[in-house]
Amino acid sequence: MASATDGLDDVQSDRAAGVLIGQACGDALGVPYEFATPPGAGEAAEMTGGGLGGFAPGEWSDDTAMAVAIADVAATGADLTSPEALDAIATGFLAWYDSGPADIGVQTSAVLGATRDRLTDDVAPGALMTQVAADYAAEHERSAGNGALMRTGAVALAHLDDRVKLAEAARAVAALTHADPLAADSCVLWCEAIRVAVVGGQTDVRGGLDLLPPERRADWARWIDDALAGPAADFTPNGFTVTALQAATAAIVLTPASHGHAGEHLQDALHAAIRIGDDTDTVAAIAGALLGAKWGATSVPEEWVERVHGWPGRTGADLVTLARVASHGGSGSALA
Template identity: 50%
Template sequence: MSTQPSERQPIVITPDVEDRARGVLLASACGDALGVPYEFAKAPTHPEMIGGGLGPYDPGEWSDDTQMAACIAQGISGGASLLKDSTLDVIAENFMTWLREGATDVGTQTRAVLGGFDDYAGTASAKLKKSAKAYSAQTDRAAGNGALMRTAPVGLAYLDSPTATAQAAVAVAGLTHDDQLVDESCILWTEAIRNAVVTGEIAIRPGIDLLRPESRDYWTKAIDDAEAGSLNTHQNGFTVGALQCSWNAVHSVASLTGVEAVQLGIENAVRLGADTDTIAAIAGSLLGAAWGASSVPTIWSEAVHGWPGLTGDQYADLALTIIRGGN
């Protein structure tokens, strides 16, 4: 990641910015719930929020993607800084509470890392980081999509700074994943969210400038391939494949606007198959960032809900406390 400091640009929190911020969380949660019934099953032609899946889940209920994102959103809902260890400790504790009390489905890597919490000394976040590093050291499969799936609230934390957004992305990813590709995928997606909330425009390539110079060609090709439809959808549990599939779904509706873009883009994410809830949650976060909560289909926003006992509107409202809180 680039270490060059960037001067912060004050952001005016207008009603449009508020709507787009709420859209990040709401559309991501809706994508999650829409993808739940089809996770690692036959890809649907006409996806619906019918529940079931690996939970099993009630119709409209979100899964671990949004459950973990909610742990982050609640941890920074008062404007707490993701660049402070004390905030990361709160989020780490939230993750552990979720694992004990609310987890309906947990990814293999995340379960292993959280399961090692008590094996290490230090603060809550230090324990998880040590566990993540140990997991990474013993496998060549440490680049799962479990950090990228929960980037929605991270993209809201520093609307005034791409650099701080990138630093926050790495800090939060590191609680469960110790891998460069994971860090870089999270940087790209959180910056895309931040930029869309501020400007209303969808773009992922500006985030490439926040990466290490030696990584930029790799990600440029990955994004080019995603736009061309050169995808291995069966490998979207891998963080690079997850970003490619999510960007492919977002890019597929580049000519559309509003409700049509949000709905079709999320549906296209589910139609890609494999890790459907995760891909639709990731894609939804960026589509919601551009078009706002007001462009999320009402039938979805009224149905979506989940741990820790939140409705879709209540979850979306956490976005307002994040962007108004300051850091």
């Protein structure tokens, strides 16, 4: 079982509850503009649906669907570094894959498809999927896509009280589909940033540098500093996990807070993330998880919470509950 985090106070609990709903709202806002024309300067994104998957208005995409599969396991109180938890997450990913998702990344599709083809009753799905991902990375020079980073906010909810364990979990869950070390590094950095935001209310993407291998810390420090300097529009295209992290960071940090008003900054930063363009739903989903952790579920506009929905038949309110359960050490069972 994961270490309990029942020590969260009401404010911290609200921040934890904001992680998934923040991600989902960013995702649904970004869907209509993915690899299309983004909103112009001063123009707000809208949850009109469509996009590459022909989504319904307010429907989240693969980014949040895969995060839900992780959060469902976290909500059982599992240690996400354990083989049993990784098996359960892999099984959740395959259930989503089997549902025939309208949009799925090339690398993720290849890994999940090969895992499904090779999976038998006597094979552990987590170990198999991790090996398939490693084989894919060995055969493809560019395998550090943003597909692991887009879903990693859910991982942070399971280990808010142990940053070292959290870093291990981020790497293990990333490796299920993305074996490139840069993909894992980005997940470690973002999960630690979410943990710091939930626990302390701060935004610090550099805070996890010490959790990375020494030989890559200087590169990541430089990449993050570039994002902090901006402008945000520089970080496109953003299918690469490094550029996606930079884009999300820039959108959050370079968007001024309106007199410190939580809801306004969350909304403004998500619109800024989408205006960067390219992989808009993913960048906004990544940003939304950290913004939700910073400002809390109560900062998300009610109309957004009421509108978002997606696989596997969940609502925005369901995500708030799921994140709250996962962040408090689990309830023994995930939501039905």
